[in-house]
Amino acid sequence: MRTAYSVETVRTSERELMVRLPEGTLMQRAAAGLTAACADLLGRVYGSRVVLLIGSGDNGGDALYAGARLARRGAGVTAVLLAPERAHTGGLAALRGAGGSVTGTDAAAPLIDRADLVLDGIVGIGGKGGLRPDAAPLAEAAARSRATVVAVDLPSGVDADTGEVRGPAIHADLTVTFGTHKPGLLIDPAREYAGTVRLVDIGLELPQEAEVEALQHADVARLLPVPGAESDKYRRGVVGIAAGSARYPGAAVLAVAGALRGGAGAVRYVGPAGEAVLARFPETLVSDKGPGKAGRVQAWVVGPGAGDDAATVAEVLEADVPVLLDADGLRLADREAVRTRTAPTLMTPHAGEAAALLGVSREEVEGSRLSAVRELAARYRATVLLKGSTTLVADPEARTPVRVNATGTSWLATAGSGDVLSGLSGSLLASGLAARDAGSVAAYLHGLAGRYAADGAPVGAQDVAEGIVRAWRDVRE
Template identity: 80%
Template structure:
């Protein structure tokens, strides 16, 4: 978050004192009013910390009080409250109460504004704030967080202790990583960005691609294209125990932009029965014919020899599932061609030698560490899908998806799709990002909408909706 703080300092130096906070407060008050619907006569409680977030809350509360709301501020550190903001609230007719009265006030409130901790907060809430967070959670009031929910880490998305859960987070200038990455994202609710005039950072910590960004990445055949010019992807997947993994990986690959799919492995009959256009070989990776990228690992069981053969090639390789377990660290690090690894949290934990809970609680740190440790691009699957390159820099967070994607075989489809994009010529970071984006959209389409309107979808349903997702991105 130092880039955000630096941008704020530069902007403050060019503006009259207090003007930046007034901009933030105006946007915050407008968002609160929209959530309330009817401002006049409503009851609003401001939970006020000692930093600028508390000042933003107080000035926004003053604006609501001038519109007829009953606004009461509860300073958690009365001696360190933002004095000018508190004076503005009082002039507007607002009240101030101590923490002992907060429970009753919150019980009668329609809206609670969380201005306790800002982007500098670390390690969860202190005991007094934690008690109030419990009171808010038990109330029926809507909760608006100022910049980010108190108790979450703005830099990493980690939640190391108690934190407030918001229905709406109003953030200023730029999205903070903690608002985009789980587990903190779950605490933010709907996120609304208020423009306060900050210059965007030259190299953002996180970025989320949108339709237009993905559309520019997706391969488009030219008039002279044939199936080989469009790229051929090899799929080394499946086993006697898991033939379906091969079928699903091929299903994603056939819809991923490459011109042809070669399959090697023991599930050839199952693949041909479902997808007769697949080029099936029983000669192993070395004898399968020329490919522009390989996908290896889904359902592979203990076939370490095939994984080793694929890693020894000079084309991009996507490693998934059993391939992640069977590939040695040095074999991956020593490759000269790009490698894309696609673990879920459990697989990432095994690769890093930590508990799964550690990865799930610090997803941003985990994806960066894996990419650096293996010198590979890493797509970390899960409730927040992240993509990190081996050279550090900006991490991409996937904005599409649905909880219905958490179904057996969904990852196999993603591997085939992203591998096909690799074969079509996309860089590993772009193939991973575009693949995750399309996969998430296809999941939504297959489920018929986001929860709770959606319905369960199987992996083959997700694959069949990839063409529609592709068309939607391009329109």
């Protein structure tokens, strides 16, 4: 599992470690790892042209010491100082001693244009807001150049704790981060600025509970439900799907498709699209008598393609089993009924739906995804899966780490993809997973399935559903 910690936690761990180490050791560890990453990118260091963008503080110091190491290996290294009077003294001396040169921002543009590698040491993890006016042109020049851009710890201009980007920022090809990931490296929009992320171990001792965590194959494999020798379809769990309408029968079909591949032993469908569901999936248990008379289930999915059927949404919310609330269900549900449920609730909005639930603009949600998902979970006392390029899953308990998933592909932005995800998540709920685990595992598998189905080309929601089996096997193996 990848974990990410807040700036405050990282700073505390750094201070505790520095007390036990000779002065400057931590920075030299960071510089060594940064140098190795840059050398790997350059291939041949000797004769390469490297430009360092240097702000004040330790972030600039890391870059200067790395620049000195590259200069000793034969690179032509020039440091562009944004605040010469506040540049890291030891790092600056090391660079000059290794044969590197120093210049001001006025001469930066042509140097960046000719560079093979640009090292971003402008602002560290404590920076807030976008780049200052004197630094923004350097980010623009780096973006225009042919140089590979490497960020030191975090791309300058992005928020380490939230993933927000509130102004101009460095677009990095590689970010070399020290000690641990920071939330902004895993969460969009900042994640898009980070490029590939390389973690350098500098010896930090971090608490067990992180702010953000990202599941990997092994974590998902441990959570996947596996039937035992004595299992039958009921012991494996039965998921109820209350979805679709005369106008949107396909939503029901796609939700059932996801549910059938999610680990539960049986799927009960309730709604007006029974014929369409049976035509595609004859193994589905179909009822037209409403959720209360459909038979026993271990979890419900309600809302995909529901149109204006508020009565069914209300009836499902009264059930004493986990409920996944999606799409039209998010719009139709009584908010107090959601907040007062005693059984788990998993809400799965996209940014537009989240904005409506919070009473803010879609742009605000997309720019502050971490705070939006936390606020939704707290306000509705539910687990919330916020869909997007990085999917976030938050519990109402604020101390629980937010889960982030980035296994998907932009080709998943297609009609019906969310219905498949809802069915898959609901099936995992019915098989016994907690809401946070069900949402996290479903997002992981759904993202992989989208990648496999698309393989770089347009893909439909049914293709994604069919790809879940391959994703499941891949994770298990």
